[in-house]
Amino acid sequence: MLRTSFIRKNKEKVLLGLKKRNFEEINLIDEILILDKKKKIVQKVLNKILEKENNLSKKIGELISYDRNDNRNDRKVSAEIEFLKERSILLKGEKKNVNDKLKKVTLLLEEKLKKVPNIPDEKVKNKSEKNDILFQDGNIDCNIKNPLPHWELSKKFSLFDSNLGTKICGTGFSVFIGKGAKLQRSLIQYFLDKNIQASYKEYSLPYLINEKSGYYTGQIPDKEDQMYFIEKDNLYLIPTGEIPIMNCYRDKIFTYKDLPIRATTYTSCFRREAGSYGSKVRGLNRLHQFEKVEIIQISSRNSSPFLDEMILHVKNILKSLNLPFRIIRLNGSDLGFSSSITYDFEVYSMAQKKWLEVSSVSNCSDFQSNRLNLRYREITGDVKFCHTLNGSSLSLPRIMAALLENNQTEDKINIPRVLVPYTEFDHIN
RNA sequence: GGAGAGAUGGCAGAGUGGUUAAUUGCGGCGGUCUUGAAAACCGUUGAGGGUUAUUCCUUCCGGGGGUUCGAAUCCCUCUCUCUCCGCCA
Numbered sequence: 001m002l003r004t005s006f007i008r009k010n011k012e013k014v015l016l017g018l019k020k021r022n023f024e025e026i027n028l029i030d031e032i033l034i035l036d037k038k039k040k041i042v043q044k045v046l047n048k049i050l051e052k053e054n055n056l057s058k059k060i061g062e063l064i065s066y067d068r069n070d071n072r073n074d075r076k077v078s079a080e081i082e083f084l085k086e087r088s089i090l091l092k093g094e095k096k097n098v099n100d101k102l103k104k105v106t107l108l109l110e111e112k113l114k115k116v117p118n119i120p121d122e123k124v125k126n127k128s129e130k131n132d133i134l135f136q137d138g139n140i141d142c143n144i145k146n147p148l149p150h151w152e153l154s155k156k157f158s159l160f161d162s163n164l165g166t167k168i169c170g171t172g173f174s175v176f177i178g179k180g181a182k183l184q185r186s187l188i189q190y191f192l193d194k195n196i197q198a199s200y201k202e203y204s205l206p207y208l209i210n211e212k213s214g215y216y217t218g219q220i221p222d223k224e225d226q227m228y229f230i231e232k233d234n235l236y237l238i239p240t241g242e243i244p245i246m247n248c249y250r251d252k253i254f255t256y257k258d259l260p261i262r263a264t265t266y267t268s269c270f271r272r273e274a275g276s277y278g279s280k281v282r283g284l285n286r287l288h289q290f291e292k293v294e295i296i297q298i299s300s301r302n303s304s305p306f307l308d309e310m311i312l313h314v315k316n317i318l319k320s321l322n323l324p325f326r327i328i329r330l331n332g333s334d335l336g337f338s339s340s341i342t343y344d345f346e347v348y349s350m351a352q353k354k355w356l357e358v359s360s361v362s363n364c365s366d367f368q369s370n371r372l373n374l375r376y377r378e379i380t381g382d383v384k385f386c387h388t389l390n391g392s393s394l395s396l397p398r399i400m401a402a403l404l405e406n407n408q409t410e411d412k413i414n415i416p417r418v419l420v421p422y423t424e425f426d427h428i429n
Numbered sequence: 430g431g432a433g434a435g436a437u438g439g440c441a442g443a444g445u446g447g448u449u450a451a452u453u454g455c456g457g458c459g460g461u462c463u464u465g466a467a468a469a470c471c472g473u474u475g476a477g478g479g480u481u482a483u484u485c486c487u488u489c490c491g492g493g494g495g496u497u498c499g500a501a502u503c504c505c506u507c508u509c510u511c512u513c514c515g516c517c518a
Contacts, residue, residue, distance in 0.1 A: 064447070
Protein backbone atom coordinates (compact mmCIF):
# COMPACT_ATOMS: atom_id res chain seq x y z
CA MET A 1 0.00 0.00 0.00
CA LEU A 2 1.16 3.50 -0.75
CA ARG A 3 1.30 6.01 2.07
CA THR A 4 -0.82 9.15 1.87
CA SER A 5 2.21 11.19 2.83
CA PHE A 6 4.00 9.80 -0.23
CA ILE A 7 1.11 10.58 -2.55
CA ARG A 8 0.84 14.06 -1.06
CA LYS A 9 4.46 14.82 -1.83
CA ASN A 10 4.73 12.99 -5.17
CA LYS A 11 1.38 13.40 -6.84
CA GLU A 12 2.74 13.86 -10.36
CA LYS A 13 5.09 10.91 -10.02
CA VAL A 14 2.25 8.72 -8.78
CA LEU A 15 -0.04 9.69 -11.65
CA LEU A 16 2.67 9.15 -14.25
CA GLY A 17 3.52 5.77 -12.74
CA LEU A 18 -0.04 4.56 -12.62
CA LYS A 19 -0.55 5.48 -16.26
CA LYS A 20 1.99 2.83 -17.19
CA ARG A 21 -0.25 0.17 -15.68
CA ASN A 22 -3.67 -1.10 -16.58
CA PHE A 23 -5.13 1.05 -13.88
CA GLU A 24 -8.37 2.77 -14.72
CA GLU A 25 -9.38 4.53 -11.54
CA ILE A 26 -6.86 7.32 -11.78
CA ASN A 27 -9.24 9.76 -10.07
CA LEU A 28 -8.79 7.78 -6.87
CA ILE A 29 -5.64 9.77 -6.26
CA ASP A 30 -7.48 13.08 -6.07
CA GLU A 31 -10.14 11.52 -3.89
CA ILE A 32 -7.46 10.24 -1.56
CA LEU A 33 -5.82 13.63 -1.28
CA ILE A 34 -9.13 15.31 -0.47
CA LEU A 35 -9.93 12.72 2.19
CA ASP A 36 -6.44 13.10 3.59
CA LYS A 37 -6.97 16.83 4.06
CA LYS A 38 -10.35 16.25 5.61
CA LYS A 39 -8.91 13.70 7.98
CA LYS A 40 -6.24 16.07 9.19
CA ILE A 41 -8.75 18.80 9.93
CA VAL A 42 -11.01 16.47 11.90
CA GLN A 43 -8.03 15.02 13.73
CA LYS A 44 -6.98 18.46 14.84
CA VAL A 45 -10.41 19.27 16.19
CA LEU A 46 -10.52 16.00 18.05
CA ASN A 47 -7.10 16.57 19.57
CA LYS A 48 -8.21 19.92 20.95
CA ILE A 49 -11.25 18.33 22.58
CA LEU A 50 -9.15 15.55 24.04
CA GLU A 51 -6.71 18.08 25.41
CA LYS A 52 -9.48 19.93 27.20
CA GLU A 53 -10.91 16.71 28.57
CA ASN A 54 -7.56 15.51 29.82
CA ASN A 55 -6.90 18.79 31.58
CA LEU A 56 -10.26 18.73 33.34
CA SER A 57 -9.80 15.17 34.48
CA LYS A 58 -6.33 15.92 35.74
CA LYS A 59 -7.62 18.84 37.77
CA ILE A 60 -10.42 16.74 39.24
CA GLY A 61 -7.88 14.13 40.23
CA GLU A 62 -5.70 16.70 41.93
CA LEU A 63 -8.61 18.17 43.85
CA ILE A 64 -9.85 14.78 44.99
CA SER A 65 -6.48 13.68 46.31
CA TYR A 66 -5.94 17.07 47.97
CA ASP A 67 -9.28 16.75 49.68
CA ARG A 68 -8.64 13.18 50.72
CA ASN A 69 -5.09 13.64 52.00
CA ASP A 70 -5.94 16.47 54.30
CA ASN A 71 -9.19 14.86 55.24
CA ARG A 72 -10.98 18.15 55.16
CA ASN A 73 -14.15 17.45 53.15
CA ASP A 74 -14.14 21.04 52.10
CA ARG A 75 -17.46 22.07 50.63
CA LYS A 76 -15.84 24.57 48.30
CA VAL A 77 -13.62 21.85 46.91
CA SER A 78 -16.54 19.49 46.41
CA ALA A 79 -18.42 22.16 44.58
CA GLU A 80 -15.42 22.84 42.37
CA ILE A 81 -15.16 19.17 41.57
CA GLU A 82 -18.81 19.01 40.59
CA PHE A 83 -18.41 22.05 38.42
CA LEU A 84 -15.46 20.56 36.56
CA LYS A 85 -17.29 17.27 36.10
CA GLU A 86 -20.18 19.03 34.45
CA ARG A 87 -17.90 20.85 32.08
CA SER A 88 -16.28 17.60 31.15
CA ILE A 89 -19.62 15.93 30.54
CA LEU A 90 -20.52 18.70 28.14
CA LEU A 91 -17.45 17.83 26.08
CA LYS A 92 -18.46 14.21 25.77
CA GLY A 93 -21.13 14.53 23.15
CA GLU A 94 -18.95 16.70 21.01
CA LYS A 95 -16.11 14.25 21.34
CA LYS A 96 -18.22 11.33 20.21
CA ASN A 97 -19.43 13.24 17.21
CA VAL A 98 -15.99 14.23 16.02
CA ASN A 99 -14.59 10.83 16.74
CA ASP A 100 -17.26 9.14 14.62
CA LYS A 101 -16.50 11.52 11.82
CA LEU A 102 -12.81 10.74 12.05
CA LYS A 103 -13.46 7.01 11.92
CA LYS A 104 -15.63 7.39 8.85
CA VAL A 105 -13.04 9.44 6.99
CA THR A 106 -10.22 7.11 7.97
CA LEU A 107 -12.14 4.06 6.78
CA LEU A 108 -13.03 5.66 3.48
CA LEU A 109 -9.45 6.74 2.95
CA GLU A 110 -8.16 3.25 3.66
CA GLU A 111 -10.63 1.70 1.26
CA LYS A 112 -9.51 3.91 -1.57
CA LEU A 113 -5.86 3.49 -0.74
CA LYS A 114 -6.20 -0.29 -0.83
CA LYS A 115 -7.19 -0.17 -4.47
CA VAL A 116 -4.06 1.63 -5.65
CA PRO A 117 -1.24 -0.63 -6.91
CA ASN A 118 2.46 0.02 -6.50
CA ILE A 119 4.15 2.69 -8.62
CA PRO A 120 6.32 1.12 -11.35
CA ASP A 121 10.05 1.69 -11.32
CA GLU A 122 11.46 4.18 -13.82
CA LYS A 123 12.86 1.32 -15.89
CA VAL A 124 9.43 -0.22 -16.42
CA LYS A 125 7.97 0.47 -19.84
CA ASN A 126 4.50 1.72 -20.60
CA LYS A 127 1.68 -0.83 -20.90
CA SER A 128 1.46 -0.29 -24.66
CA GLU A 129 5.13 -1.06 -25.28
CA LYS A 130 6.64 -4.51 -25.71
CA ASN A 131 8.34 -6.34 -22.86
CA ASP A 132 12.11 -5.98 -22.97
CA ILE A 133 14.15 -9.10 -23.54
CA LEU A 134 17.27 -8.30 -21.59
CA PHE A 135 19.32 -11.40 -21.79
CA GLN A 136 19.36 -14.70 -23.59
CA ASP A 137 21.67 -17.61 -23.09
CA GLY A 138 22.02 -21.09 -24.58
CA ASN A 139 21.25 -22.64 -27.91
CA ILE A 140 17.61 -22.97 -28.90
CA ASP A 141 18.31 -24.79 -32.17
CA CYS A 142 17.13 -28.32 -31.77
CA ASN A 143 19.60 -30.99 -32.74
CA ILE A 144 17.23 -33.88 -32.14
CA LYS A 145 15.17 -35.08 -35.10
CA ASN A 146 11.67 -35.32 -33.72
CA PRO A 147 11.75 -34.11 -30.17
CA LEU A 148 8.90 -35.41 -28.06
CA PRO A 149 7.02 -33.10 -25.73
CA HIS A 150 7.48 -33.90 -22.08
CA TRP A 151 4.07 -35.57 -21.74
CA GLU A 152 5.05 -38.05 -24.45
CA LEU A 153 8.40 -38.62 -22.81
CA SER A 154 6.62 -39.20 -19.56
CA LYS A 155 4.52 -41.93 -21.15
CA LYS A 156 7.62 -43.50 -22.69
CA PHE A 157 9.58 -43.59 -19.45
CA SER A 158 6.71 -43.48 -16.89
CA LEU A 159 7.69 -40.33 -15.06
CA PHE A 160 4.38 -38.77 -14.19
CA ASP A 161 0.71 -39.43 -14.79
CA SER A 162 -1.89 -36.71 -15.23
CA ASN A 163 -4.75 -39.18 -15.49
CA LEU A 164 -4.00 -40.44 -12.02
CA GLY A 165 -4.07 -36.89 -10.76
CA THR A 166 -7.44 -36.39 -12.41
CA LYS A 167 -8.69 -39.63 -10.93
CA ILE A 168 -7.76 -38.64 -7.41
CA CYS A 169 -8.63 -34.99 -7.55
CA GLY A 170 -9.46 -33.48 -10.94
CA THR A 171 -7.80 -31.97 -13.98
CA GLY A 172 -4.70 -29.96 -13.36
CA PHE A 173 -3.14 -32.34 -10.87
CA SER A 174 -0.30 -34.70 -11.65
CA VAL A 175 1.20 -37.73 -10.00
CA PHE A 176 4.97 -38.11 -10.18
CA ILE A 177 6.29 -41.64 -10.25
CA GLY A 178 9.62 -43.42 -9.87
CA LYS A 179 12.48 -41.53 -11.50
CA GLY A 180 10.11 -38.68 -12.28
CA ALA A 181 9.38 -38.25 -8.58
CA LYS A 182 13.01 -38.53 -7.69
CA LEU A 183 14.09 -36.06 -10.33
CA GLN A 184 11.65 -33.51 -8.97
CA ARG A 185 12.77 -34.12 -5.40
CA SER A 186 16.41 -33.82 -6.49
CA LEU A 187 15.74 -30.51 -8.14
CA ILE A 188 14.06 -29.20 -5.01
CA GLN A 189 17.01 -30.28 -2.94
CA TYR A 190 19.45 -28.80 -5.43
CA PHE A 191 17.68 -25.45 -5.49
CA LEU A 192 17.46 -25.29 -1.72
CA ASP A 193 21.14 -26.12 -1.36
CA LYS A 194 22.06 -23.44 -3.88
CA ASN A 195 19.95 -20.88 -2.05
CA ILE A 196 21.35 -21.79 1.33
CA GLN A 197 24.89 -21.54 -0.06
CA ALA A 198 24.02 -18.02 -1.15
CA SER A 199 23.14 -17.31 2.50
CA TYR A 200 19.38 -17.60 2.27
CA LYS A 201 18.02 -19.07 5.50
CA GLU A 202 15.68 -22.01 5.00
CA TYR A 203 12.12 -21.93 6.34
CA SER A 204 9.54 -24.70 6.36
CA LEU A 205 6.10 -23.13 6.49
CA PRO A 206 2.34 -23.66 6.68
CA TYR A 207 0.55 -24.15 3.37
CA LEU A 208 -2.58 -22.54 4.77
CA ILE A 209 -2.92 -18.87 5.54
CA ASN A 210 -5.57 -16.65 7.07
CA GLU A 211 -7.09 -13.67 5.36
CA LYS A 212 -4.83 -11.17 7.12
CA SER A 213 -1.64 -12.76 5.81
CA GLY A 214 -2.99 -12.67 2.28
CA TYR A 215 -3.86 -9.04 2.67
CA TYR A 216 -0.49 -8.05 4.09
CA THR A 217 1.43 -9.39 1.09
CA GLY A 218 -1.09 -8.01 -1.42
CA GLN A 219 -2.82 -11.12 -2.82
CA ILE A 220 -6.05 -10.24 -1.03
CA PRO A 221 -8.16 -8.67 -2.39
CA ASP A 222 -6.29 -8.40 -5.67
CA LYS A 223 -5.90 -12.10 -6.47
CA GLU A 224 -8.43 -13.64 -4.14
CA ASP A 225 -10.15 -15.54 -6.95
CA GLN A 226 -6.94 -17.36 -7.78
CA MET A 227 -6.76 -18.92 -4.35
CA TYR A 228 -8.43 -22.01 -2.95
CA PHE A 229 -10.51 -21.15 0.07
CA ILE A 230 -11.49 -23.44 2.91
CA GLU A 231 -14.75 -22.03 4.15
CA LYS A 232 -15.06 -24.19 7.22
CA ASP A 233 -11.94 -22.77 8.82
CA ASN A 234 -11.65 -19.51 6.91
CA LEU A 235 -8.27 -20.37 5.43
CA TYR A 236 -6.66 -20.08 2.04
CA LEU A 237 -4.24 -22.51 0.38
CA ILE A 238 -1.06 -20.64 -0.49
CA PRO A 239 -0.52 -19.75 -4.15
CA THR A 240 3.14 -19.03 -3.31
CA GLY A 241 5.52 -19.46 -0.39
CA GLU A 242 6.04 -15.71 -0.47
CA ILE A 243 2.94 -15.21 1.66
CA PRO A 244 3.83 -17.28 4.74
CA ILE A 245 7.52 -16.37 4.60
CA MET A 246 6.98 -12.61 4.32
CA ASN A 247 4.39 -12.68 7.07
CA CYS A 248 7.01 -14.08 9.43
CA TYR A 249 8.52 -10.61 9.45
CA ARG A 250 5.50 -8.41 9.85
CA ASP A 251 5.40 -5.74 12.58
CA LYS A 252 9.19 -5.90 12.93
CA ILE A 253 11.69 -3.11 13.22
CA PHE A 254 15.15 -4.21 12.13
CA THR A 255 18.33 -2.29 12.71
CA TYR A 256 20.25 -1.41 9.58
CA LYS A 257 22.91 -3.93 10.60
CA ASP A 258 20.43 -6.82 10.31
CA LEU A 259 19.69 -6.07 6.67
CA PRO A 260 19.38 -7.52 4.20
CA ILE A 261 17.43 -10.54 5.38
CA ARG A 262 17.66 -13.46 2.98
CA ALA A 263 15.28 -16.39 3.28
CA THR A 264 14.24 -19.38 1.19
CA THR A 265 11.43 -21.89 1.42
CA TYR A 266 10.21 -24.89 -0.47
CA THR A 267 6.42 -25.22 -0.61
CA SER A 268 3.69 -26.65 -2.73
CA CYS A 269 1.66 -23.91 -4.37
CA PHE A 270 -2.04 -24.01 -5.13
CA ARG A 271 -3.71 -21.96 -7.82
CA ARG A 272 -7.21 -22.21 -9.21
CA GLU A 273 -6.11 -20.97 -12.65
CA ALA A 274 -9.67 -20.25 -13.64
CA GLY A 275 -9.88 -19.50 -17.34
CA SER A 276 -6.82 -21.47 -18.47
CA TYR A 277 -7.26 -24.10 -21.17
CA GLY A 278 -5.73 -25.91 -24.15
CA SER A 279 -2.02 -26.20 -24.76
CA LYS A 280 -1.33 -23.89 -21.86
CA VAL A 281 -2.36 -26.56 -19.40
CA ARG A 282 -0.94 -29.52 -21.30
CA GLY A 283 1.33 -31.82 -19.28
CA LEU A 284 3.20 -29.90 -16.64
CA ASN A 285 2.75 -26.50 -18.20
CA ARG A 286 0.17 -25.30 -15.73
CA LEU A 287 -1.01 -27.18 -12.66
CA HIS A 288 -3.35 -26.43 -9.79
CA GLN A 289 -0.75 -27.79 -7.44
CA PHE A 290 2.93 -27.37 -8.13
CA GLU A 291 6.20 -27.28 -6.23
CA LYS A 292 8.26 -24.16 -5.91
CA VAL A 293 11.37 -22.99 -4.10
CA GLU A 294 11.11 -19.32 -3.25
CA ILE A 295 13.69 -16.75 -2.20
CA ILE A 296 13.01 -13.40 -0.56
CA GLN A 297 15.05 -10.48 0.65
CA ILE A 298 14.23 -7.65 3.00
CA SER A 299 16.47 -4.66 2.53
CA SER A 300 16.88 -1.00 3.28
CA ARG A 301 15.53 1.55 0.84
CA ASN A 302 18.59 1.04 -1.29
CA SER A 303 17.24 -2.21 -2.71
CA SER A 304 18.31 -2.33 -6.32
CA PRO A 305 21.70 -4.02 -5.71
CA PHE A 306 19.83 -6.79 -3.93
CA LEU A 307 17.43 -7.21 -6.83
CA ASP A 308 20.46 -7.54 -9.10
CA GLU A 309 21.92 -10.07 -6.72
CA MET A 310 18.77 -12.19 -6.90
CA ILE A 311 18.66 -12.00 -10.68
CA LEU A 312 22.27 -13.13 -10.89
CA HIS A 313 21.58 -15.96 -8.47
CA VAL A 314 18.68 -17.36 -10.51
CA LYS A 315 20.66 -16.86 -13.69
CA ASN A 316 23.53 -18.95 -12.34
CA ILE A 317 21.25 -21.79 -11.35
CA LEU A 318 19.69 -21.91 -14.80
CA LYS A 319 23.14 -21.85 -16.37
CA SER A 320 24.27 -24.73 -14.19
CA LEU A 321 21.37 -26.78 -15.53
CA ASN A 322 22.39 -26.01 -19.12
CA LEU A 323 18.96 -24.80 -20.06
CA PRO A 324 18.50 -22.14 -22.72
CA PHE A 325 16.79 -19.22 -21.04
CA ARG A 326 16.03 -15.56 -21.32
CA ILE A 327 15.22 -12.72 -18.96
CA ILE A 328 12.36 -10.36 -19.60
CA ARG A 329 11.51 -7.12 -17.90
CA LEU A 330 7.76 -6.85 -17.66
CA ASN A 331 6.03 -3.74 -18.88
CA GLY A 332 3.39 -1.90 -16.87
CA SER A 333 0.45 -4.02 -17.97
CA ASP A 334 1.99 -7.29 -16.79
CA LEU A 335 3.27 -5.98 -13.49
CA GLY A 336 1.78 -7.51 -10.32
CA PHE A 337 -0.21 -5.35 -7.91
CA SER A 338 2.51 -5.04 -5.26
CA SER A 339 5.51 -5.03 -7.57
CA SER A 340 7.45 -2.01 -8.75
CA ILE A 341 9.59 -3.98 -11.17
CA THR A 342 9.56 -7.61 -12.25
CA TYR A 343 11.94 -9.80 -14.21
CA ASP A 344 10.60 -13.04 -15.64
CA PHE A 345 12.88 -15.95 -16.40
CA GLU A 346 11.81 -18.26 -19.20
CA VAL A 347 13.37 -21.53 -20.32
CA TYR A 348 13.04 -22.78 -23.86
CA SER A 349 11.19 -25.99 -24.47
CA MET A 350 12.54 -27.71 -27.60
CA ALA A 351 9.58 -29.88 -28.40
CA GLN A 352 6.86 -27.34 -27.70
CA LYS A 353 8.97 -24.67 -29.36
CA LYS A 354 8.04 -22.07 -26.79
CA TRP A 355 9.31 -20.25 -23.77
CA LEU A 356 8.08 -21.33 -20.34
CA GLU A 357 8.12 -19.01 -17.35
CA VAL A 358 10.04 -20.57 -14.48
CA SER A 359 10.80 -17.63 -12.24
CA SER A 360 9.58 -14.17 -11.54
CA VAL A 361 11.82 -11.88 -9.53
CA SER A 362 10.21 -8.74 -8.17
CA ASN A 363 11.02 -5.72 -6.11
CA CYS A 364 7.97 -4.60 -4.16
CA SER A 365 9.82 -1.52 -2.87
CA ASP A 366 8.06 -0.34 0.30
CA PHE A 367 4.57 -1.21 -0.90
CA GLN A 368 4.37 -4.58 0.82
CA SER A 369 6.30 -3.51 3.91
CA ASN A 370 3.84 -0.71 4.42
CA ARG A 371 1.04 -3.24 4.77
CA LEU A 372 3.27 -5.60 6.72
CA ASN A 373 4.39 -2.74 8.97
CA LEU A 374 7.93 -3.90 8.36
CA ARG A 375 10.52 -1.24 9.17
CA TYR A 376 14.17 -0.66 10.01
CA ARG A 377 16.18 1.85 11.96
CA GLU A 378 18.77 3.76 9.98
CA ILE A 379 22.19 4.77 11.32
CA THR A 380 20.69 8.15 12.12
CA GLY A 381 18.00 6.52 14.27
CA ASP A 382 15.21 7.28 11.80
CA VAL A 383 12.67 4.53 11.33
CA LYS A 384 11.92 3.77 7.68
CA PHE A 385 9.95 1.17 5.78
CA CYS A 386 11.99 -1.71 4.38
CA HIS A 387 11.97 -2.83 0.79
CA THR A 388 10.85 -6.38 0.08
CA LEU A 389 11.97 -8.54 -2.83
CA ASN A 390 10.87 -11.98 -3.87
CA GLY A 391 11.59 -14.51 -6.58
CA SER A 392 11.29 -18.13 -7.55
CA SER A 393 14.44 -20.13 -7.32
CA LEU A 394 12.90 -22.04 -8.94
CA SER A 395 9.50 -23.35 -9.99
CA LEU A 396 9.56 -27.09 -10.55
CA PRO A 397 7.14 -28.43 -13.18
CA ARG A 398 8.31 -26.30 -16.08
CA ILE A 399 11.95 -26.87 -15.24
CA MET A 400 11.14 -30.57 -15.33
CA ALA A 401 9.38 -30.17 -18.68
CA ALA A 402 12.32 -28.32 -20.23
CA LEU A 403 14.90 -30.68 -18.77
CA LEU A 404 13.14 -33.72 -20.15
CA GLU A 405 12.55 -32.25 -23.58
CA ASN A 406 15.93 -30.64 -24.06
CA ASN A 407 18.02 -33.55 -22.85
CA GLN A 408 16.30 -36.32 -24.75
CA THR A 409 18.09 -38.55 -27.23
CA GLU A 410 16.66 -41.42 -29.28
CA ASP A 411 16.44 -43.83 -26.39
CA LYS A 412 17.05 -41.93 -23.15
CA ILE A 413 17.03 -38.67 -21.25
CA ASN A 414 20.30 -37.38 -19.86
CA ILE A 415 20.43 -35.80 -16.44
CA PRO A 416 22.49 -32.61 -16.02
CA ARG A 417 25.79 -33.25 -14.27
CA VAL A 418 25.04 -31.07 -11.25
CA LEU A 419 21.94 -33.12 -10.43
CA VAL A 420 23.51 -36.56 -10.54
CA PRO A 421 24.71 -36.46 -6.93
CA TYR A 422 21.05 -35.94 -5.98
CA THR A 423 19.30 -38.28 -8.40
CA GLU A 424 21.96 -41.00 -8.19
CA PHE A 425 21.27 -41.79 -11.84
CA ASP A 426 22.70 -39.97 -14.86
CA HIS A 427 20.04 -40.88 -17.37
CA ILE A 428 16.47 -42.10 -17.64
CA ASN A 429 15.61 -44.95 -20.00
C1' G B 430 -14.38 -31.35 21.52
C1' G B 431 -14.95 -30.26 27.46
C1' A B 432 -12.88 -27.35 31.87
C1' G B 433 -9.74 -23.53 33.73
C1' A B 434 -5.83 -19.55 33.42
C1' G B 435 -3.80 -15.62 30.83
C1' A B 436 -2.45 -11.56 26.85
C1' U B 437 1.70 -5.01 29.48
C1' G B 438 7.63 -1.83 25.95
C1' G B 439 13.36 -5.98 22.07
C1' C B 440 12.82 -9.91 26.12
C1' A B 441 11.56 -11.01 31.31
C1' G B 442 8.16 -9.06 34.71
C1' A B 443 5.42 -5.17 38.36
C1' G B 444 1.22 -2.42 38.19
C1' U B 445 -6.51 -3.52 40.05
C1' G B 446 -9.64 3.68 38.82
C1' G B 447 -6.29 9.88 39.08
C1' U B 448 1.23 13.22 36.40
C1' U B 449 1.75 5.53 34.61
C1' A B 450 4.52 5.64 28.23
C1' A B 451 4.09 2.80 32.59
C1' U B 452 8.62 0.42 38.84
C1' U B 453 12.44 -3.10 38.13
C1' G B 454 15.83 -6.73 35.78
C1' C B 455 18.12 -8.30 31.17
C1' G B 456 19.37 -6.81 26.44
C1' G B 457 20.72 -2.44 23.11
C1' C B 458 23.27 2.30 22.59
C1' G B 459 26.73 6.21 24.59
C1' G B 460 30.49 7.35 28.22
C1' U B 461 34.32 6.71 32.36
C1' C B 462 38.30 3.30 33.41
C1' U B 463 41.96 0.16 30.13
C1' U B 464 47.47 -0.50 25.44
C1' G B 465 42.83 -3.23 23.86
C1' A B 466 38.91 -6.18 25.81
C1' A B 467 36.08 -7.98 29.97
C1' A B 468 34.24 -6.53 34.65
C1' A B 469 32.57 -2.37 37.36
C1' C B 470 30.36 2.38 37.46
C1' C B 471 27.47 6.58 35.16
C1' G B 472 24.04 7.98 31.49
C1' U B 473 20.56 6.71 27.71
C1' U B 474 16.88 3.54 25.38
C1' G B 475 9.05 2.43 22.24
C1' A B 476 5.99 3.65 17.91
C1' G B 477 2.26 6.57 15.09
C1' G B 478 -0.28 11.36 14.01
C1' G B 479 -0.37 16.70 14.31
C1' U B 480 2.23 21.32 15.54
C1' U B 481 6.50 24.41 16.47
C1' A B 482 11.69 25.00 14.18
C1' U B 483 15.01 22.26 18.36
C1' U B 484 8.59 23.33 21.87
C1' C B 485 3.79 21.74 22.62
C1' C B 486 -0.61 18.59 21.82
C1' U B 487 -2.56 13.76 20.90
C1' U B 488 -3.09 8.27 20.25
C1' C B 489 -1.36 3.34 21.47
C1' C B 490 -0.69 -1.76 27.77
C1' G B 491 -3.95 -8.37 22.12
C1' G B 492 -8.63 -6.27 18.68
C1' G B 493 -13.52 -3.96 19.15
C1' G B 494 -17.42 -1.90 22.27
C1' G B 495 -19.21 -0.07 27.17
C1' U B 496 -19.17 2.18 32.42
C1' U B 497 -16.76 6.79 34.49
C1' C B 498 -15.16 13.64 34.93
C1' G B 499 -10.98 10.05 34.35
C1' A B 500 -9.22 3.02 32.57
C1' A B 501 -3.40 -0.87 31.52
C1' U B 502 -6.63 -1.23 35.96
C1' C B 503 -14.08 -2.38 36.14
C1' C B 504 -17.93 -4.73 32.49
C1' C B 505 -19.18 -7.09 27.57
C1' U B 506 -17.35 -9.33 23.16
C1' C B 507 -13.86 -11.27 19.60
C1' U B 508 -9.03 -13.23 18.63
C1' C B 509 -4.86 -15.63 20.30
C1' U B 510 -1.69 -18.27 23.97
C1' C B 511 -1.01 -21.66 28.05
C1' U B 512 -2.58 -25.81 31.57
C1' C B 513 -5.67 -30.21 32.47
C1' C B 514 -9.05 -33.98 30.29
C1' G B 515 -10.65 -36.45 25.66
C1' C B 516 -9.10 -37.78 20.59
C1' C B 517 -4.96 -38.55 17.43
C1' A B 518 -0.43 -38.34 13.28
